[in-house]
Amino acid sequence: MFQDRIKELRLRWEKLQSKMKDEAAQGLLITSNVNLYYVSGRVFSGYAYLPAEGDPLFFVRRPVGLSGQGVVYVRKPEEIGEYFRQHGLTMPKALYLETDAISHNEYLRYEAIFHPETVLNGTALLRQARNLKTDWELAQIRRSGVLHTQVYETIPSLYRSGMTDIELSIEIERQSRLAGSLGLFRIFGQSMEIFMGSLLAGENADNPSPYDFAMGGAGQDPSLPVGGNGTPLREGMAVMVDMGGNFTGYTTDMSRVFSIGTLTDLAYRAHECSLSIQHEIERTARPGTPAKDLYNLAVEMAAEAGLADYFMGHTQKAGFVGHGIGIEINEGPVLAPRSKDVLTESMVFALEPKFVIPGVGAVGIENSFAVRKEGLEKLTLCEEKILSLK
Amino acid sequence: MFQDRIKELRLRWEKLQSKMKDEAAQGLLITSNVNLYYVSGRVFSGYAYLPAEGDPLFFVRRPVGLSGQGVVYVRKPEEIGEYFRQHGLTMPKALYLETDAISHNEYLRYEAIFHPETVLNGTALLRQARNLKTDWELAQIRRSGVLHTQVYETIPSLYRSGMTDIELSIEIERQSRLAGSLGLFRIFGQSMEIFMGSLLAGENADNPSPYDFAMGGAGQDPSLPVGGNGTPLREGMAVMVDMGGNFTGYTTDMSRVFSIGTLTDLAYRAHECSLSIQHEIERTARPGTPAKDLYNLAVEMAAEAGLADYFMGHTQKAGFVGHGIGIEINEGPVLAPRSKDVLTESMVFALEPKFVIPGVGAVGIENSFAVRKEGLEKLTLCEEKILSLK
Numbered sequence: 001m002f003q004d005r006i007k008e009l010r011l012r013w014e015k016l017q018s019k020m021k022d023e024a025a026q027g028l029l030i031t032s033n034v035n036l037y038y039v040s041g042r043v044f045s046g047y048a049y050l051p052a053e054g055d056p057l058f059f060v061r062r063p064v065g066l067s068g069q070g071v072v073y074v075r076k077p078e079e080i081g082e083y084f085r086q087h088g089l090t091m092p093k094a095l096y097l098e099t100d101a102i103s104h105n106e107y108l109r110y111e112a113i114f115h116p117e118t119v120l121n122g123t124a125l126l127r128q129a130r131n132l133k134t135d136w137e138l139a140q141i142r143r144s145g146v147l148h149t150q151v152y153e154t155i156p157s158l159y160r161s162g163m164t165d166i167e168l169s170i171e172i173e174r175q176s177r178l179a180g181s182l183g184l185f186r187i188f189g190q191s192m193e194i195f196m197g198s199l200l201a202g203e204n205a206d207n208p209s210p211y212d213f214a215m216g217g218a219g220q221d222p223s224l225p226v227g228g229n230g231t232p233l234r235e236g237m238a239v240m241v242d243m244g245g246n247f248t249g250y251t252t253d254m255s256r257v258f259s260i261g262t263l264t265d266l267a268y269r270a271h272e273c274s275l276s277i278q279h280e281i282e283r284t285a286r287p288g289t290p291a292k293d294l295y296n297l298a299v300e301m302a303a304e305a306g307l308a309d310y311f312m313g314h315t316q317k318a319g320f321v322g323h324g325i326g327i328e329i330n331e332g333p334v335l336a337p338r339s340k341d342v343l344t345e346s347m348v349f350a351l352e353p354k355f356v357i358p359g360v361g362a363v364g365i366e367n368s369f370a371v372r373k374e375g376l377e378k379l380t381l382c383e384e385k386i387l388s389l390k
Numbered sequence: 391m392f393q394d395r396i397k398e399l400r401l402r403w404e405k406l407q408s409k410m411k412d413e414a415a416q417g418l419l420i421t422s423n424v425n426l427y428y429v430s431g432r433v434f435s436g437y438a439y440l441p442a443e444g445d446p447l448f449f450v451r452r453p454v455g456l457s458g459q460g461v462v463y464v465r466k467p468e469e470i471g472e473y474f475r476q477h478g479l480t481m482p483k484a485l486y487l488e489t490d491a492i493s494h495n496e497y498l499r500y501e502a503i504f505h506p507e508t509v510l511n512g513t514a515l516l517r518q519a520r521n522l523k524t525d526w527e528l529a530q531i532r533r534s535g536v537l538h539t540q541v542y543e544t545i546p547s548l549y550r551s552g553m554t555d556i557e558l559s560i561e562i563e564r565q566s567r568l569a570g571s572l573g574l575f576r577i578f579g580q581s582m583e584i585f586m587g588s589l590l591a592g593e594n595a596d597n598p599s600p601y602d603f604a605m606g607g608a609g610q611d612p613s614l615p616v617g618g619n620g621t622p623l624r625e626g627m628a629v630m631v632d633m634g635g636n637f638t639g640y641t642t643d644m645s646r647v648f649s650i651g652t653l654t655d656l657a658y659r660a661h662e663c664s665l666s667i668q669h670e671i672e673r674t675a676r677p678g679t680p681a682k683d684l685y686n687l688a689v690e691m692a693a694e695a696g697l698a699d700y701f702m703g704h705t706q707k708a709g710f711v712g713h714g715i716g717i718e719i720n721e722g723p724v725l726a727p728r729s730k731d732v733l734t735e736s737m738v739f740a741l742e743p744k745f746v747i748p749g750v751g752a753v754g755i756e757n758s759f760a761v762r763k764e765g766l767e768k769l770t771l772c773e774e775k776i777l778s779l780k
Contacts, residue, residue: 031581032580032581033580033581033583037612037613041612042612042613042615043583043600043612043613043614043615044600044615045581045600045601062598062599062600062601062602062706063597063598063599063600063606063615063706064598064705064706065598065705065706097494099493099494099495100493100494100495101493101580102493102494102580103489103490103491103492103493103494103513103580104487104489104490104492104493104494104496104497105489105490105511105513106494107494107497121495123493123495166567167568169567170564170567170568171564173563173564173567173573174560174561174563174564177556177559177560177563178557178560180610182585182610182611182613182614183563183585183586184583184584184585184614186583190422190423190491190492190493190580191421191422191423191435193423193433193574193576194574195572195573195574196573207453208452208453208454208455209452209453210433210434210435210452210453211435211452212452216453220570220572221572221638221639222427222431222432222433222639223427223432223433223572223638223639223717224433224572224574224639225432225433225434225453248611248613249611249612249613249614315454315455316452316453316454316455327613
């Protein structure tokens, strides 16, 4: 089970090592679950040490019984230092640590073990590497996209008249889990918390979020003020389903809009505008396109359609129209006005031009795309029109 | 919505301030969701600053539209420094920061804003305060316990012959959500990841965990190697249900065992031993009891029954028999051999003496208890026998 895809992992190690050599760094210490998964192929409790040259060491605390190249059991990180001394390994002078992820007290502990002259930002290094997916990773994301789509196709059959937003959400959550969703929704950074995604009906879509979301939702409790709030689904409401697609450890992101009966003309017009924005971005984006150009294109198209007031939120607006996806829901590239990201082959991102229409709810589209040599490949293929629920 | 329970919140602020004065500290900066919720009554994006004297300031980034005493909108933390200067507030010489929770890079940012002479561990301060629940918090936990119990009572009706562990888990997850579960499972520290809890059937209970769990389960994917693994439920298997009870922002923790048909005598005997351990701890624990004594009592009783090999895990053993609960699933006190915690009135903890029986699965009991003046109050009241599923 452990490191059973060594050729695949070596591609990742070499990507990291190439960057480490550019910065004249000798080592990278990895301690977060997502990055341990990235460099070892599984989550374990412990530490991975990747030198700039050669294969990594995996210092495992738990579970018992792992074996594989470079596996060393430890009870605490201080034993890594002892291992280095006993085996005559050179301590890194310039060491990458996950400084945007590890706590300050962990940082002090690792510093006391390695005594590096320089500490570099390993979080940024790993995130940059992870932005470019390997073929194996792309295959995982494609598989998530297929399963995600199958779940969304069941949504019309799950609706019952008289349901609340939460009740419909629960049936979609169940379908997702039956289709193999792991449930867990991984988010970079410590402040964002979401359960399995959100389903926003009617005015609740305009309840502002603690996060940089176009639409937030009040949630069910002040301890988790995001998403559905128990709104009964009623005639004339737009229902936006934006549930995560973590079926493989790699997630896709997709939103679809359903209507209870008929919506206002403004809502349909805004939805069409989202589809046009998506179409225009699909037509023009390719390796080399600056991510901010795509953001600007979307904002301009929304403004030209006279819909700027509603674009990417109404009471509170989000500052982006797309974001990278992978092991976490918020990777690079970011499609935002000041983004320095440039589309590169093998990036994967979610594009989500959306509108909040007062009195109706949220409309628009979200799909996941891979950047290929010739342009974008859509990974979440299902009906994009607003479907009426009966 | 924001700070609408100001009397309740003031109890918490004063508890923190009393400790701050003991340490001659002037301020506490709070930035994590759980602790923002604790001191403000809701999750928001931003920062709370609690001085050693007087009321806190809430520096809010999002959502828009919050109002209440001490609310100041900021776009970035550096504006907190500007606010202090503009309002002639004294910068704290000794400042508590959440040094076990904030990233190292965040730490550097806050240090540059406040220039404290001394930084103290605010994570420890807040966790210590949170270990002692207010009456309002106890009421939340009691309510979670009642709803949690109602969900567990439906389990026999959810079982269908031929189900896998995951399929049964999904039906329990759905019942939990319908009963008001927020779904989110909050865990202190960055390394532990769980979806809504775990359901472990048969031998899978003995698959060792990356975490300090008596029973782990292999999980469905190496990116989340914990819990159910698709085991078909078969005659002779024990099925342990250990699903979280976060119905109110405060969680209860409870496990119950079901059997498919009949289990071995050893399994029933071990289950009885768990109930005896629970009974003995209920009989003897009261304010003033050292938490480690309860651990030792449990270990001794398991050994006397000749069941030491199976107690708190078989292939891999957990190092505790109970843990505090509240906003997070792993608070204080910890019932472990080297714990320095002493039971104190208004603590709440889960007690989980469990066994892993090779070839059968996990048996034992877990309930949530509040420490009251006169002893323990059980908060999760439902059938404790092994129920046979049909």
